[in-house]
Amino acid sequence: MNGSALHKTAADCAEELPGAQLEHPFGPDWEVYKVRGKVFMLMTEVPGRPVVILKADPDEADALRQQYNHITPGYHMNKKHWITLESGEDIDKELVRELVTDSYRLVVTHLPRAERPVDPHTYGTGTRAAR
Incomplete structure (x- = not known):
């Protein structure tokens, strides 16, 4: 998956999530997705490379970083609770959608x-049961 596809897939997924809102609190270069005022996804470019920054369970974040070359600790975030996703051959739409939904x-x-x-x-998780 290339960088523009990474951002588009992540944004499309985030926009489908109930209550999700896009904001630009850090300027036009950062897209920040929140639910009820709490950040669950950030998108920007790090020296020309599109990245998606997501919240992750610390144990799962560690496992993802070991399994995928294009998943690293959260850029400018708590490295234990956030991951950074870059485009690469091992990153596909299903994984991006799953990680965005998990973060949310x-x-x-x-x-x-x-x-x-x-x-x-x-x-x-298969059943879309609202509160």
Whole structure:
């Protein structure tokens, strides 16, 4: 997958998520996706390379970094809880969509129950059960 496809796939997925909003708090070079005011995805270019920065469970983040050459610690974020995705032959649309949805669900899990746009334990796992 090339860089523009990486950004398009991630953005398309994020825009389908209930309650997701795109903001530009750091200027036009950063696309920041939030749910209920909490960041779950950032997109920018790091010296000319498109990247997607996502929240990840620390154990899963470590496993992903070991398994994929194009997944590294979160750029300008907490390296334990965030990953950076770059385009590459081992990165496909399904993986990008899965990681974006996982990041969203992690953020929703930490929202007060009344603010959750979806049930994070069931959303995106086959049954799209809303709260």
